[in-house]
Amino acid sequence: MRLDTPKDMKEYLRELLAQPQLQLFLKSCNASFVYMPTIVIKPTCGVRVGALTYGQHLIEISSWMLGNDNSLASTLRHEFAHVVKSKCGLSGTPHGS
Numbered sequence: 001m002r003l004d005t006p007k008d009m010k011e012y013l014r015e016l017l018a019q020p021q022l023q024l025f026l027k028s029c030n031a032s033f034v035y036m037p038t039i040v041i042k043p044t045c046g047v048r049v050g051a052l053t054y055g056q057h058l059i060e061i062s063s064w065m066l067g068n069d070n071s072l073a074s075t076l077r078h079e080f081a082h083v084v085k086s087k088c089g090l091s092g093t094p095h096g097s
Contacts, residue, residue, distance in 0.1 A: 029088035
């Protein structure tokens with residue numbers, strides 16, 4: 001799948017969301033997705049920062065991530081995990097201690 005636009009990226013997240021394991025996890029924490037997070041491409045999210053997530057509603061992608069679909073897909077999965085964590089109200093720091 002090409003990940004050239006925010007629309008493509010949202011479609012990729014919808015595919016992730018459709019996975020049975022994720023559906024079971026969301027059900028276990030009484031969470032569901034009515035709306036997918038907004039995805040915005042920015043010139044940069046910071047030095048060596050490919051993307052940032054803000055709660056359940058916004059994922060920002062650094063423009064320099066475009067063109068490498070494998071790295072971008074990996075980054076989107078990572079950021080979507082932050083969205084799911086927020087949606088489920090899980091405690092803990094974003095990247096462990």
